[in-house]
Amino acid sequence: MNNQPLITVAICTYNRADYLADTLDALAPQASDPSLCEILVIDNNSTDSTGSVCKDFAGKHTGLEFRYFKEESQGLSFARNRAVHEAAADSILFIDDDVVPDQHFIEAAAGYIERYPDVMCAGGRIFVSFDEADPGWIPKQLMPMFGLHDLGSEVMQYPKSNFPRGGNMMIRREVFDTCGMFDTELGRKAGHLLGSEEKAFFAKVREEGYSLYYWPEMQLHHRIGAKRLTxxxxxxxxxxxxxxxxxxxxxxxxxxxxxxxxxxxxxxxxxxxxxxxxxxxxxxxxxxxxxxxxxxxxxxxxxxxxx
Known part of the structure; x- marks a missing residue:
């Protein structure tokens, strides 16, 4: 790669080939400028057609900076740490493999990154999109369990009780150099719905004196299938x-x-x-x-x- 992109959009994935295909298709028209963005997929030992989806995507979009790696150590934190290692950009934008970014998602992220060069960590807005009709029986207090992360429409510093969510978070490389990587004891692994890796990571980040910011126009939709409502x-x-x-x-x-x-x-x-x-x-x-x-x-x- 001759020119370093401004942003690495990092997608860590495990057995969500169909969702991943939709996520990549939503990113493709936004990532046409190689100097602005690269797309990086870390496949955490998927057993479905994830590899084929990525191969087909790369073949259809030869003008994009797209790279694919397999991470054999099982677990989301291992995959995210691999993404940090492989990323070409200094600003790494993590998104989930089952999201649909808004039409100007990358443009909004790039604008914030250039406008706020001193912000080392930021979280974006996440809406929830049910694949089927909104079930209506989920208490609003539990919507964050499905990915909802909406602090309003203004840029702000996160209060101490809150932090960016892994489905939409930007972290500059300096932070990893200073604070270390994601805790591999935490985070989802095949067959285990663990979490808290982001909470633990951003606690370390704050201990090192970094502030966390919320960037509302950097927004996307987190998809929820029927299986996740059982x-x-x-x-x-x-x-x-x-x-x-x-x-x-x-x-x-x-x-x-x-x-x-x-x-x-x-x-x-x-x-x-x-x-x-x-x-x-x-x-x-x-x-x-x-x-x-x-x-x-x-x-x-x-x-x-x-x-």
Whole structure:
């Protein structure tokens, strides 16, 4: 590559070939200027047609800077760390493999990156798009579980209680050089719906004195298929959240105790919130709100078997 692009759009993927194809097709018309953007796909041992999708995409779009790598160490954090290693740009824009970027997504990201050269980490706006009709029974408090991340329409510094989400986050290489990489004990792995890797990473970033910013015009839509709305999947995902939080704080007895107390308080709060849904006749939403907190707590308390 002769010229360094401004942005590396990094997509880490595992067995979502159909979704990935749509994501790439949405990016293609935006990435026509090689000096602006490269697209980088890290395939984390997919067993579906992901490789063929990427080969076909590269063949159809020979004018784009597109590269594909296989990461054999299983886990999203391993794949993201590989993306950092392979990225040609200093600004790495991570997006998920099941999103549809807005029409001017890359243009908006490039504008922010050039306008705010001192911003080292930023998160974009994420809307939720259900493949089928909006189910209507999901409590608004749980929509972030499906990827919703909307802090409004103004550029702002993230409050201490919030941080960029992995489905749409820009991190400059300097941050990795200073703070290290994503924790490979955290993040999703085949068969395990773990998380918290972004939370742990941005905690380190803040400890090093970096500020986190929200860039609202850098926006995309996170797709949710019917499988992810089943009771079994929601339970696994919720337990994975609890388990991930336990792994994140397990090195400190005090932090573990504080987190356990926090989860108990959240469960009590959910009981109160569920009453509001019951009063409005939304029994399914009320039940999900309570079950979610019970599942998270169960995942936190479950003995930590090796993943």
């Amino acid at each position: 009771n079994s999947y929601l339970k696994r995902q919720s337990e994975g959240i609890g388990r991930s939080e336990r792994i994140r704080v397990q090195s400190s007895v005090l932090s573990t105790a504080v987190k356990l107390l926090s989860e108990c308080i959240k469960l009590f709060g959910s009981l109160i919130l569920s009453l509001g849904y019951l009063i409005r006749g939304k029994k399914r939403a009320a039940a999900l709100l309570i079950r979610f907190r019970i599942w998270v707590l169960a995942g936190f308390l479950k003995p930590q078997d090796p993943v």
